[in-house]
Structure formats: structure tokens, C-alpha cells
Amino acid sequence: MNPHLILRVVSKLLIPIIVLFGFYVQFHGDFGPGGGFQAGVIVAVGVILYALIFGMEEARRAVPPAVVRYGMAAGVLLFAGVGVATLLMNGVGEPVNFLDYDALHTDQGHHTGQHYGILLIELGVLFTVASVMLAIFYAFAGRIPDLPDEDW
Amino acid sequence: MTDLTQYLDYALIGMLLAVAFAIVRLRNLFAVVMLMGVYSLLCAAWFVSLDAVDVAFTEAAVGAGISTVLLLAAMLLTAREAEPTKPPRHWAALAVVVAAGAALLYAVPDMPVYGDPQSAANAYVGRDYLEQTPNEIAVPNIVTAVLASYRGFDTLGETMVIFTAGLGVMLMLGFGNRKREPKGKQAAKPVKPVKPAKGEGAP
Amino acid sequence: MLDILLERFNYIPIILLMMTGLYVVFATGNLVKRLVGLSLFQTSVFLLYITMAKVFGGQPPIIAEAHGEDHAVAAAGHGAAAAEAVLYSNPLPHVLILTAIVVGVATLAVGLALVVRIREAYGSIEDDALNTADYSRDTGAAG
Numbered sequence: 001m002n003p004h005l006i007l008r009v010v011s012k013l014l015i016p017i018i019v020l021f022g023f024y025v026q027f028h029g030d031f032g033p034g035g036g037f038q039a040g041v042i043v044a045v046g047v048i049l050y051a052l053i054f055g056m057e058e059a060r061r062a063v064p065p066a067v068v069r070y071g072m073a074a075g076v077l078l079f080a081g082v083g084v085a086t087l088l089m090n091g092v093g094e095p096v097n098f099l100d101y102d103a104l105h106t107d108q109g110h111h112t113g114q115h116y117g118i119l120l121i122e123l124g125v126l127f128t129v130a131s132v133m134l135a136i137f138y139a140f141a142g143r144i145p146d147l148p149d150e151d152w
Numbered sequence: 153m154t155d156l157t158q159y160l161d162y163a164l165i166g167m168l169l170a171v172a173f174a175i176v177r178l179r180n181l182f183a184v185v186m187l188m189g190v191y192s193l194l195c196a197a198w199f200v201s202l203d204a205v206d207v208a209f210t211e212a213a214v215g216a217g218i219s220t221v222l223l224l225a226a227m228l229l230t231a232r233e234a235e236p237t238k239p240p241r242h243w244a245a246l247a248v249v250v251a252a253g254a255a256l257l258y259a260v261p262d263m264p265v266y267g268d269p270q271s272a273a274n275a276y277v278g279r280d281y282l283e284q285t286p287n288e289i290a291v292p293n294i295v296t297a298v299l300a301s302y303r304g305f306d307t308l309g310e311t312m313v314i315f316t317a318g319l320g321v322m323l324m325l326g327f328g329n330r331k332r333e334p335k336g337k338q339a340a341k342p343v344k345p346v347k348p349a350k351g352e353g354a355p
Numbered sequence: 356m357l358d359i360l361l362e363r364f365n366y367i368p369i370i371l372l373m374m375t376g377l378y379v380v381f382a383t384g385n386l387v388k389r390l391v392g393l394s395l396f397q398t399s400v401f402l403l404y405i406t407m408a409k410v411f412g413g414q415p416p417i418i419a420e421a422h423g424e425d426h427a428v429a430a431a432g433h434g435a436a437a438a439e440a441v442l443y444s445n446p447l448p449h450v451l452i453l454t455a456i457v458v459g460v461a462t463l464a465v466g467l468a469l470v471v472r473i474r475e476a477y478g479s480i481e482d483d484a485l486n487t488a489d490y491s492r493d494t495g496a497a498g
Contacts, residue, residue: 041213042213132315
């Protein structure tokens with residue numbers, strides 16, 4: 001009998017819920033505590049839990065290091081891209097500001113542009129933070145210790 | 153009800169001091185790392201008591217979660233015990249720390265009063281954000297509104313800092329997809345000087 | 356004098372915690388424990404700022420409007436009245452400390468990566484041994 005049977009069964013039930021909770025925290029950051037940073041860490045921790053229980057090879061098959069590398073850059077690009085988009089979308093004669101979300105949508109009364117802007121940049125932050133935490137974990141876990149555990 | 157919250161604060165402060173002193177005295181690095189996770193969790197609990205729910209969330213996730221995992225991974229790759237401190241170093245460190253602490257305590261009477269809504273720290277820009285957010289951004293969570301919109305440029309910088317840190321760690325420790333070579337091969341490989349190709353090169 | 360200190364009693368244990376973290380940084384020779392001490396110091400500084408933001412009788416800075424009501428009622432009047440009638444904690448230090456926490460873990464990761472590489476290069480992470488190894492190499496002694 002596999003000694004880690006309970007861990008495997010329970011984590012197979014829990015990891016989807018952890019990732020779902022991460023997305024809940026991400027999208028409800030406007031209405032309650034939360035936002036991109038917390039959500040990114042929660043999603044990364046879900047994958048780290050998978051790596052701890054099922055092994056690094058399985059985790060690298062589930063979330064390949066290439067995806068993690070591209071995710072890091074994609075998040076920063078998304079965030080800065082929103083800023084550049086607001087620079088380009090301002091009307092003629094209006095002041096041009098970087099990251100001025102009101103330019104993203106024409107409805108100024110309900111500030112829909114602000115909502116869109118905040119949603120997009122929090123998404124960028126989620127990608128970057130989750131990918132970086134996972135990349136750091138992969139980097140540490142991929143290193144072979146000098147002495148095996150029995151020799152300490 | 154306020155009385156009960158105060159006692160919770162005192163209990164949390166007492167536990168934080170106990171954990172901090174234990175971290176000073178312990179030499180087993182595994183215990184030190186675990187106590188650091190406990191310290192982060194206690195800080196997150198005190199943040200909730202101080203009405204800072206976003207900060208508590210982040211501290212619990214980042215401090216008690218990721219930070220503990222990273223410290224454990226590094227500890228497993230380096231050492232399990234710390235050497236004891238020699239007495240000259242201990243007394244020198246204590247002297248410096250007592251002097252710095254005395255200087256900080258001397259500055260305490262000038263700090264804002266605890267819990268004062270009219271203090272200089274809470275009266276100007278903070279109150280402006282509280283009053284203007286429903287009009288200008290229409291997002292209920294004011295911390296998200298300030299973080300993402302009023303101070304969005306700082307958040308862009310922070311994201312870039314995280315990206316750079318990930319890049320730095322990957323450059324130093326690898327991408328995590330190297331084959332497992334037998335130990336000793338990597339440390340013993342000397343750096344060969346680059347020889348110019350035979351028959352080619354500058355005339 | 357005592358009542359001035361009692362009004363600001365929250366700073367005193369935080370200063371103690373900060374100095375404890377700083378003591379760990381100075382006194383220990385082990386690099387990993389030194390990084391733990393630095394992390395202790397950082398977290399205590401976060402406590403300092405967040406206690407400055409606390410308002411007695413206040414709430415977390417999340418505006419609790421009735422859902423669906425804000426579109427019908429004029430946003431300006433409703434928003435201003437809601438913000439003045441209820442006390443909220445100061446949101447600005449929360450934002451600063453949120454950034455600081457994440458940046459702190461990023462620098463901790465880089466520091467730990469450096470420690471791992473030092474261990475692989477020198478075989479030890481005690482700074483006495485590292486200094487000896489470096490100086491013996493500089494003076495050309497056998498090492």
C-alpha cells in the first residue's frame with residue numbers, strides 16, 4: 001500500500017478547489033480583500049502542493065518550465081501594455097497620461113474604464129506573480145543537494 | 153467588545169515576542185524556519201485585528217506560505233545547524249542593537265498617537281483617497297483602487313521587481329529542467345579558456 | 356511622560372521585535388539564519404506602519420454600499436456621505452506595505468539563491484569559514 005495514499009487522494013480533491021479559490025480572490029479583489037498578488041501566490045501554492053506530493057517530474061509535465069518562463073514576461077507585458085494602450089486611446093486635445101484608465105471606455109459616469117483597467121492589470125499581476133513563485137520553486141527544487149539526506 | 157479585542161492584541165504581541173526570542177536562541181535551522189512561518193502567521197492575525205485585511209491576506213499567503221517553502225528548500229540545500237555565536241560578537245551585536253533601540257525609543261513621543269483619526273499620518277492623503285474613490289473610481293475596495301489606479305505606476309514597478317527577482321534566481325540556479333547529473337561533476341569542472349579556431353581568426 | 360508613552364504603547368513591542376531581528380542579523384554567522392533575521396526585521400517594520408494606520412472605531416477600508424443601490428442614487432452624494440459617516444482605517448499604509456511584502460519575498464528568494472551558490476562553491480555557509488577561505492586565497496597561503 002502506498003504510504004502516501006491519503007495525501008494523494010486528498011490533494012487530488014483539494015488542488016482544484018485551491019486554484020478555484022485563487023481565481024475567486026483574483027476577480028473579487030474589487031469588492032473585498034484580495035487582488036492579483038494574493039491570487040498569484042495561491043495559484044502557485046496549488047501547483048507547489050502538487051509537486052510536493054506527486055513529484056517534480058509530474059509537476060513539470062503539468063506546468064512546464066517553458067510556460068512558467070513565458071508567463072513571467074506575459075504578465076509584465078500585459079500590465080505595461082494597458083498603460084501604452086491608454087496612451088494611444090486618449091482623444092485628441094485631452095491630456096495624455098500613462099495608465100489613465102478612463103481612456104479605455106467612453107462611459108465616464110460609471111467609470112467603466114477604471115473597472116476594465118483594474119481588471120486587466122490585476123490579471124497581469126496574477127500571471128507574473130504565479131509564474132515567478134513557481135519559477136523560483138522549480139529553480140530551488142531542481143538543484144541537487146551536495147550531501148544526500150542520510151549523510152547529514 | 154473593545155476590551156476583548158485589546159486582550160487579543162496583547163496576547164498576539166506576547167506570542168510575537170516569545171517567537172522572536174526563540175528564533176534568536178535556536179540553532180537548529182529547521183526549527184528556525186518553522187518559527188519564522190509561525191511569526192508570519194501571528195503577524196497576519198494581528199493585521200486582521202488592526203483592520204488591515206488585504207495586508208493580512210498577503211502576509212499570510214506570502215510570508216507564511218511561499219517564504220517558508222523557499223527557506224526550507226534553501227535550508228535543505230545548505231546546512232541544518234548554525235554554529236554558536238562567540239561571546240565578543242554577541243556583546244558587540246547587543247551593544248549596537250541596544251543603542252539603535254534606545255534611539256528609536258527616544259523618537260517614540262513624536263510619533264502619532266495610536267488609533268487617532270486626526271493624526272498627521274491619517275488626516276491628509278489617506279482621507280482624500282477615502283473620500284474621492286467612490287467619485288473617481290467607483291470600486292468598493294479602496295486598497296485595490298489606490299494600488300491599481302491612483303498608484304498604478306508603483307504597482308507596475310513592483311511587478312517588474314518580482315519579474316527581475318525571478319529572472320535572477322533562474323540565472324543563478326537554473327531553469328529547473330536539468331538532468332540529474334552525479335554530484336561532484338559540476339563543482340569540479342574547471343573553466344576552459346576559449347581557444348581561437350585553428351586556421352581562422354584575424355589576419 | 357508615562358502617559359505620552361502609554362498613548363503610543365504599540366511602538367514599544369514593535370521596536371523590541373525590530374531590534375531582535377537586527378540582533379539576529381549581526382550576531383549569527385550562518386547565512387540562512389541571517390536572512391531569517393532580516394525577514395523578521397522586515398515583518399516588524401510592516402507592523403510599525405500598519406499600527407500607525409489603525410483608527411479606533413474604524414472598519415477595514417472597503418466601502419460597504421448596499422448592492423444595486425449605487426446606480427439609482429447619485430454617486431457623488433452617496434459616496435461622500437458614506438465615507439464621512441463611517442470611520443475607516445487609513446488605506447495608504449496598507450497599499451505601501453502590500454508592495455513591500457511582495458518585494459521582500461522577492462529579495463529573500465534572490466538572497467537564498469546566492470546562499471545556495473555560496474554553499475556549492477565554498478562548502479560552508481558560516482561567515483568565519485568563508486572569510487578564512489577568501490583571505491587564504493588572497494594571501495596565497497595553502498588553500
